Amino acid sequence: MRTIIVGTRQSALALTQTQHVIDELKELCKQHGLSYQFETKKIVTKGDQILNVTLSKVGGKGLFVKEIEQAMMNGEIDIAVHSMKDVPAVLPEGLMIGAVPKREDPRDCLITKSGKGLDDLPEGAKVGTSSLRRMAQLKAYRADLNVEWIRGNIDSRIKKLENEDFDAIVLAAAGLKRMGWEDRIHHYLPVDISLPAVGQGALGIECRADDMQVRELLALYNDHQTVLAVAAERSFLSALNGGCQVPIGAYAEVIDWNEGLEPKLKVTGLIGDPEKHQVWKEAIEGNVPDEMGKAVAERLIKQGADRILEQYRG
Template sequence: MKRNLTIGTRRSQLALWQANYVAEALRRHDPELTVQLQHIVTQGDKILDVPLARIGGKGLFTTELEQRLLDGTIDLAVHSLKDLPADVPDGLCLAAITARHHVHDAFVSNTYASLEALPAGARIGTSSLRRKAQLLHTRPDLFVADLRGNVDTRLKKLDDGQYDAIILAEAGLQRLGRADRITQLLPVDTMIPAVGQGALAIETRADDESLKQALAFLNDEGTAAATTAERTFLAAINGSCQVPVGVYGTVQDGILTLQSIIAAPDGSQVCRTTTRGSAADSAAIGHEAACTLLDDGGRRILTDLGIIPTY
């Protein structure tokens, strides 16, 4: 393996935390290794005044990094796994999926103690169709408004009184030292997380065998199995991180449990299922869950949104 590695990363504070986390792990593992970061601007970073679902859901925060990998400008890219499309481009691979922590969505408010405590008509901010659909399914009396920007920008908008509450990923708040802003962790029964939420993905060139071997120590088998099921589910419905679906896998004693939903954007309909099986069959479990939900009304929901499932 080469002794100098370049990690491609977005410039946001959270992306830099993630890239530095991997860089430090690599340096600890191999003190002779030199690791540097290269900052890359993605489409999702450039367009901040339009809801994500309107500008296309696939690759908004990853395409530019993947192109740098393919042209050899960088050696690896560190992604929030939830931002990474289900289909990895030819010539690239996911060399490691880190152990998942802090998987929940977080309710953040300066006034109200919980989602349940919000009064009718309260204004709650999120940029995610997945969150919007589940919020409105639980609380159809709320007004869900779009919210873009990095974590600090979103918190400032809350503090400025633009929202009564906002929903953010627990992982991002924890990583940035903002855990004190969490008012309530939303249970999975209320808010199923996004595909890969809480995990980091390390992407590199598929033909770089020495680098893939060097990155293997960062891979967590349980998280990799769970997120393989989640990403297979996403691929089967032809979805992206900006469609109203949630899927969350856990592994215990070799058994993978996958909870998944497909929801109408207004929350009026939610198709939900739980699928279990051997963690060794993670891809098959993800596909089974997708087929079940598509046949149970999910296909109609997605078709109405212009999404044609691959199954």
């Protein structure tokens, strides 16, 4: 019986997500008569080590995946469980995303001291986020808010909300739901107010491209609608050479799905400027995910998106 070594970050959320994936892969093995066992290997990434500055100032791509990918290329692990929003558009040679399971809630959400929603926060309320994307959209919607950076995993951010002078923090709803903390959410931010990060709410299971045993197992774990939506969002990311250091977002949803027929998707992309409190959005409908994401990016580039992003890359 082969043992599949699963690489993961060591935060509570990462370990919870990884165990969930392992449990579902074990169930697929039972259903299909496959004999594998699984072990977990915790790996510390650069993004986990540097917590005293914003991700945009750390710079670079793959801040939460590079060390894990290196362990895979070295043969120390066989698969890795990533939050898809952390995965760069271009993977190292020899690696691939073997599965994208069914997506959790992609929305951003608010946890507040008062229990109030975004519209009911007082003027000048201090809102914490580590994301330029979220900052740009919050300031575009309510320029009076005092949006300041806050780093750390979700439980440490919640503690900072409780113990420091923040009025609210913005987090991904998916992480809170996977941790069983849905009751802490006070307000879900609609995607027309806060467009999610590329791949937010989805998991990506990475593997070596030449490991056919693992690839065959992971192929059973794909959710085809999520695969299409994430592919469209990641083509947008790739076209803009984006990453966590720049204020971009994208959300694709399947709006017409029939087995055996071409699905129809709607893809919305966004570029933000946190300093000027502005956002630019474009949306397109179609059935070819890769082309749709690129088309949305091209429309935004014509509006000067590349110049805005270059400021933040610098």
